[in-house]
Amino acid sequence: MNKRSLLAILLLSSLLFSCSEKKNQHRIIKLNQDWEFYSAIYNKSFKAKVPGSVHTDLFQNELIPNPYFGTNENNLQWIDTLEWIYIKSFNKPTNLNPDDNIELYFKGLDTYADVYLNDSLLFSANNMFIPLKTKISHSALKNSNELKIILNPIENEENKQYSKLPYELPGEERVVTRKAAHHYGWDWGPKYVTSGIWQDIEMHIWNIAKINKLDYTIEKLDSELAVINMNASIESSRDFTGNIKLNTPQDLQYSIKNISIKKGTHNYSFQIEIKNPQLWWTHNLGKPFLYHFNIQLFDEKQAIDSHTLNIGLKTIELVKEKDNKGESFYFKLNGTPVFMKGANYIPQSSFPGSVSDNEYKKIISDAKSANMNMLRVWGGGIYEKDIFYDLCDEEGILIWQDFMFANAMYPADSSFIKNIQKEAKFQVERLNTHPCIAIWCGNNEMDEAWHNWGWSANYSKTDSAEIWNNYELIFHHILPSIVNEENQETPYTSSSPLFGRGNPRSSFEGDNHYWYVWHDAYDFDWYNKVTGRFMSEFGFQSFPGIETIEYFDTSLNKNIDSEIILAHQKHHKGNFLINHYMQDYYPVPNKFEDFIYVSQLLQAEGIRTGILAQRRAKPFCMGSLYWQLNDCWPAISWSSIDYLGNWKALHYFAKQDFKNVILSPYLHHDTLDIFAVSDTLTNLNLNIEISLIDFNGKIINSENTPFTLTKNSSNQINKIILSDFIESNSPDQCFAIIHLKNNDQVMDSRTFYFTQPKNLKLSVFELDTQFKKVEEGYEIILNSKRLIKNLYIHMPQNGFLNNNYFDLIPGEEKKVFFKTKEKIDDIENMIEFNSLNHIISQSKN
């Protein structure tokens, strides 16, 4: 045989080998491309984007204006009354073998959908939160195929089901549909009852066997050894002897040989051990360490399927123990009580299919930058996409996960129950493998509403008993038993809050939604009086940044009560309450931009009062999650980050207030109590420096005291009698500055004022600015001879300021970094400033 023919044989055999390798491997083909959509009102079809939604596709084809602009919401309500059809043509995949299994996998259809392949019905869907997988026979696939998804008008389906109920239910028609509750309108979001393909569509081709699911439980975990029980659900078309290999880049490798795989779908369990395991911690207490596994399934010859799994080794416990004040409500992570700091998270868009991976990365990174270690995924939105939980695993942020039930009472007929059982099982199984999951919660505010908002009073005794029984069936039996079956470790709580605020127990037991401030117009000082055991909601609204307002309102003369602004203020008393509180604490500016600025200060100072009080009350209170982190559209809302991703003043304040070690001063009558709070797990030797300064920077008096701050605690470290401290100085012309130092390292610094901001005798300032081009942006160097309170820097360019809304202390230079990709030639002319000094002096004119 000559060399050439030898080479040819070698080539051919390697080609054949690679074909047979491919032949038996599980293949995934994405079917997201080349979709079109139409409805009866058009005589042609249009390009569609998958994942996406009808509304975003209509907008992208210029068939409707931007749903987030102006008052467009009012004119776009016709969309959900129509039937919409999505179609895609695709060719039969190449290299199909007669014994291949073919499956179509629809990860998320919103919501009532009939799915056809070449005009034959594959299935009908009715739950946005359940993916659907269906087997396709070879004969069903032609050379050229058409996939068709008919999205039925939601109203029609709802009416059919809702009319069968013997009574109306709070929440009305939406309660029969398993889709995001806020799509029907909320007090921060528009009514867009969306429909569409909101997650990926894939074709799976496999031959011998495939791994359907992989999960694990931690059998044993101590400093020497972790024992992990892995469970693989494997579907196989024949009996064979296979093996499983677990690869990790972390110097561990496990091979489980000779598993006898049986035809059909079965579970295969095996144990792995990790010596000297590293624990998974929230980012503020340690490293969110992940063991990355790639798990391969082999038949006799080759790898036929593989999965990745990121394992975080942690224990989590919700401690509810009776004590002399009521009952505790706190989390122990790896055996350590942890104070939870964070916010409530809502969907990032009314059209969740169009949120990009970068938007997920940004919001989680913003939460981490603000020192948050927990987010609550609120029950009126969606179970988030995998990327959200992957990021929280990596960044060390725990998740309080609500099931998707909110502010309504739900039916309990057998088909509804089956539907939600399937949903809960799927979601719990999916999220169980994520170390970030800290707790499952049945619903948002339904127990509270039934018992404290008078809902039950609207029914006859029998109907009311039936509705409450249905509630108990779902939230006290079905959901907890699913959580328990799937993972006995993860805690479950039936409703957030556990007790409504009308119930006095809410201040001493369970988690608390404290809405006396805002909804009932109590002043911010009430946050000092009631801290609850775990604040899972408390909040205050503000206006978003001007760019975000200009996104929906391009009119020249903006006015907070204009039709357009009010269309984006969904709380019926929203602007009234902002105004009402503003009058108590600040001058109320006439100029629109100034009003935005003061509304953000008001929100930031109000929520700061709450956070500082709650942290000071540790360990009585062990959680501070404000309402709400983000927005689903450009709006006036409780968020700390607006729809375009701009940090409001609150987010900058939260960044300081959620640090591990903080000062928490509290003025009551003539006494200023100063607390130091530590979430760190070691004791610290610190110094506290307190100085009284006038607005020109003159130090009136100053004292310095060393002390030891005990780990994981809150301690009062100083008590000042105000009249002695400020003596004859006028409280509206001086302030205290308090530094907490660890040798020369400043752990926290706070300015403290002795009267409301509106009373301060602040005058306009002279600000000295210098700019330096540095890597990735600009350094802004600021100096002033007089106090500048809440200095606000506005850069019209895209970018991020690492600090803002701070007090510029006379004689103390401040450097702010503006991160931007843009080159700014005349930064000194572009930059704009505002401050409370400016607002106060304006108000006098």
Ligand code: BMA
């Ligand atoms: C909370 C939430 C939401 C609501 C918010 C502000 O209780 O659960 O339902 O948007 O109040 O009113």
